[in-house]
Amino acid sequence: MLSVPDIVRRLDLASGTIEGCPTTERRLSDLRGVFADSDAYESALQQQDPLIYRVSTIQEGTGQGELHCGLGVLMPGRVGSEYFMTKGHLHSWRPAAEFYIGLKGRGIMLLETDVGNDSVWCNLLPESLVHVPGNTAHRTVNIGDEPLVYIGIYPSDAGHDYSTLTARNFRLVVVAGSHGPKVIRRTDFPAHRLP
Numbered sequence: 001m002l003s004v005p006d007i008v009r010r011l012d013l014a015s016g017t018i019e020g021c022p023t024t025e026r027r028l029s030d031l032r033g034v035f036a037d038s039d040a041y042e043s044a045l046q047q048q049d050p051l052i053y054r055v056s057t058i059q060e061g062t063g064q065g066e067l068h069c070g071l072g073v074l075m076p077g078r079v080g081s082e083y084f085m086t087k088g089h090l091h092s093w094r095p096a097a098e099f100y101i102g103l104k105g106r107g108i109m110l111l112e113t114d115v116g117n118d119s120v121w122c123n124l125l126p127e128s129l130v131h132v133p134g135n136t137a138h139r140t141v142n143i144g145d146e147p148l149v150y151i152g153i154y155p156s157d158a159g160h161d162y163s164t165l166t167a168r169n170f171r172l173v174v175v176a177g178s179h180g181p182k183v184i185r186r187t188d189f190p191a192h193r194l195p
């Protein structure tokens, strides 16, 4: 049966929630191992355990051809010189692609092949759409002063694999430089200094 209340959902862009949908929150304590600067991470966590991001999901549909989606709100802030970011993941079903749609704020997406041998970054901005191909790890970074709000739409059978990236992390790191955000290789991070 087609039912309009099931078809149309209200998005609350301020809180990052979709009406009537489950929400997952990630705090700083959930992101151990994500930031390159582990000293800055531990000392930030001793001060407080702030909310870093919230994702509200529509994931009721199952079966071939169905879609799921997540409304993400990533807070502004830094751990040392690194901007707040999501954990990042691969899709468990590796061929599953995803579209990200920027709604508010200024972000960067880090994309990396599933075997970690190629990495790129791109902007995630309002009125822009990013195609994350299959077999590609993805992470979102807030480089602005306000919450970064975006939607991701992906196949219902994509699934989420966090453990592969927990083990190796992304090769690229986004840091605050003296002339604004810059993307560096993780292997270059120890040489980086706060502006």
Ligand code: S6P
Pocket (backbone or CB within 6 Å): 055, 069, 070, 071, 072, 086, 087, 088, 089, 098, 138, 139, 140, 152, 154, 158, 160
């Ligand atoms: C899901 C999609 C997003 C992320 C969200 C949080 O496939 O890519 O909704 O779940 O950006 O990131 P993460 O890495 O914690 O799932």
Ligand code: ZN
Pocket (backbone or CB within 6 Å): 089, 091, 098, 138, 152, 154
């Ligand atoms: Zn995804």
